Amino acid sequence: MSKAEFKNIDHFKKISNEFRGTNEKEWLLSPNQLLCLYKITQIKDNNTSTNAHYAESLYSEICKLLHINCCKIELVKSRKGIGIISYCFLQNNEELIDFNALIQNIRQDFVPKSLKCKKTKEYYSIQLILEAIKAVIPNRDEYKQITKQLFTLIIMDALCDHYDRNASNLALIRNHDNPHHPYFKFAGAYDNGTSLWVSLPIDIAKNYLNDPNGIEKLDSCIVSKIGISIERGTTYSELLSYLFSFHHEECKEFIETLDCILTEKVLIDIIFQKKYKGLDNVYKKLILIKLIYNKEKIISLYKHYSNSNIKIKTKK
Structure with missing residues (x-):
């Protein structure tokens, strides 16, 4: 290298x-x-x-x-x-509070290692994350702003197939300047090394590229740590279906940005920069093809829920 x-x-x-x-x-x-x-x-x-x-x-x-x-x-x-x-992205008087702590604030039996609540048997999920946010941010406008950023990050993770967005690398930032009214904001994305398919053995990456159905096969293997039901984790298609079904309007602005900005030419300019010359071209080609595939899938799924009044059902 x-x-x-x-x-x-x-x-x-x-x-x-x-x-x-x-x-x-x-x-x-x-x-x-x-x-x-x-x-x-x-x-x-x-x-x-x-x-x-x-x-x-x-x-x-x-x-x-x-x-x-x-x-x-x-x-x-x-x-x-x-x-x-x-x-470090924290300013003076700011504290990073990850979702292990935020979920344990509402479910004391939540176990970070298993991503599961011992008593209720609930797994780490979008519903649990939203409940944890609401517990510390009762103000409706602040809550909507924070959750909109959360949904954007979930779509970004779906684009890049981030497979380890666990509760320790998702967080809020609390500002203590006003002790009577702590101010919260959504933390920037961090710990993103488990994404973009570069950890695959190179022979397997080649197989996905050479197989006519390889990208679809790769897509079926990716599971998000953030679930939507009683089961642990879910596919990004299922997670986005839930998101676009119940929070369609909050996702609109970012979907439009994604559709407008992320062109094939722009991706080529990023992926094939000189600073990435140590990354094998097999990975670069896979990243390019899969990002384009994921972008089209995300936008298609969003449009489906734009033209439908159907709300998906989660498992009980």
Whole structure:
């Protein structure tokens, strides 16, 4: 793997280790006194890379293109290995509260590891997320603003097939400037390395490209951690069907943005940049084809619910 596209950060100052999650991580201070999280990309047992750094970087670029708030990412290298740094997006008096804590606020028996409530048997779901938001944001206008951003992120995850949007990488930010009325906002997208198909073994990625029905087969394998029923997780088609059925108007603006901005030419310009020269062309072709496929699927599904009064039924 060529490393010319990676910024060397050996001169950054280490502040502390970060033990949450599976990747090796460290908090660093840049020469400009900016706090950032260094995530070292995992190497698989067969000595190949998960390519999570490329997924993180590409995901953030697509977010920027579509006007979605996402943490700032840079591809980096150090003596410890290659990876990314994501710059801290919290301001003074701000606190990040992930949805493990927010859901436990309404379901004390929620277990982050299993994404399940012990007593009620509820799994991590869009309904549980919305209930958790409403518990801390009773104001209707603030609630609508936050949930609109949540729905946008879910559509973005569906576009990029993010398969690990668990409750620890979805969060609100609370501002404590006014102790009598804490202000909440939706946190920018972070922890996006499990997306964009770059962790697939390269032979499997080639098979999906060479198979006439490969993209459809790949599509059927992707499951979102966010569910809509009593079962754990769901396909993105099912999750988006629920979203477009019950929250159609809130999704309209982003769907129009997606339809207008994300053209094949724009995607080619992003994916085939010089800084991604270390990513095999097999992955680049798969990313391009699957993103176009997903965009068309999302817009088609949205239009279906635009022309229908049908509300989907969730399992009881």
